[in-house]
Amino acid sequence: MPTTITWFGHNCWSIETAGKTILLDPFLDESPSAPVKAADVKADFILQSHGHFDHISDTVAIAKRTGATVLANFEVGQWLHKQGVAEDKLVFMNPGGGVKQPFGHVKFTIAHHSSSMPDGSYGGVPGGFLLTLGDARVYFACDTALFLDMKLIGAGGLDLAVVPIGDLFTMGPEDSLDAIKMLNPQRVAPCHYNTWPPIEQDAAAWARQVRSHTAAEPIVLAAGDKITL
Numbered sequence: 001m002p003t004t005i006t007w008f009g010h011n012c013w014s015i016e017t018a019g020k021t022i023l024l025d026p027f028l029d030e031s032p033s034a035p036v037k038a039a040d041v042k043a044d045f046i047l048q049s050h051g052h053f054d055h056i057s058d059t060v061a062i063a064k065r066t067g068a069t070v071l072a073n074f075e076v077g078q079w080l081h082k083q084g085v086a087e088d089k090l091v092f093m094n095p096g097g098g099v100k101q102p103f104g105h106v107k108f109t110i111a112h113h114s115s116s117m118p119d120g121s122y123g124g125v126p127g128g129f130l131l132t133l134g135d136a137r138v139y140f141a142c143d144t145a146l147f148l149d150m151k152l153i154g155a156g157g158l159d160l161a162v163v164p165i166g167d168l169f170t171m172g173p174e175d176s177l178d179a180i181k182m183l184n185p186q187r188v189a190p191c192h193y194n195t196w197p198p199i200e201q202d203a204a205a206w207a208r209q210v211r212s213h214t215a216a217e218p219i220v221l222a223a224g225d226k227i228t229l
């Protein structure tokens with residue numbers, strides 16, 4: 001069965017692979033661009049990049065309803081446990097660390113951003129995810145600035161990279177071109193833009209820039225669209 005990756009707007013993605021559903025950064029009920037509600041999504045696993053509300057607002061409810069296992073940094077994991085997510089349903093990670101899961105391998109990569117929980121408590125450091133799903137390698141940069149170590153993340157080859165282009169809170173379209181050059185993925189999808197006016201971007205113009213300045217094939221999705229690996 002092929003792996004499919006569906007965009008739920010912002011940095012929320014649903015990955016169907018090896019008979020499992022993996023949800024990344026559940027932000028649905030309060031998201032202006034989400035095509036689905038938190039009560040309607042499936043999840044066997046949840047990947048949590050950091051503690052900001054626009055990434056975690058539906059995590060507790062979905063984890064409790066589905067019994068999904070949540071992979072998060074140590075502090076975010078502890079906060080989720082305090083909100084009632086069972087300890088045996090949490091995988092505590094930190095940057096540089098990887099772990100094997102029933103659907104593949106998950107590595108928590110560095111990201112330059114901040115992380116605090118919705119109630120203001122400490123959220124550890126943010127991260128991205130490098131996933132090995134069968135033969136495919138997929139990188140979700142999540143919320144981050146451009147950083148030179150992206151070269152290392154791309155060194156093993158990437159079938160798909162997902163990068164933020166919204167600017168203001170993360171890298172913008174221009175820096176994303178440098179990120180794509182370093183990551184050198186076969187395909188690249190943008191995220192974390194057009195959710196609200198401050199992060200509005202012209203994705204079609206971005207795609208033209210990607211085509212002329214990098215070797216990657218840009219994939220601009222509408223919320224609800226999917227990529228098949």
Ligand SMILES: [Zn+2]
Binds near residue numbers: 011052054055143192
């Ligand atoms: Zn964000």
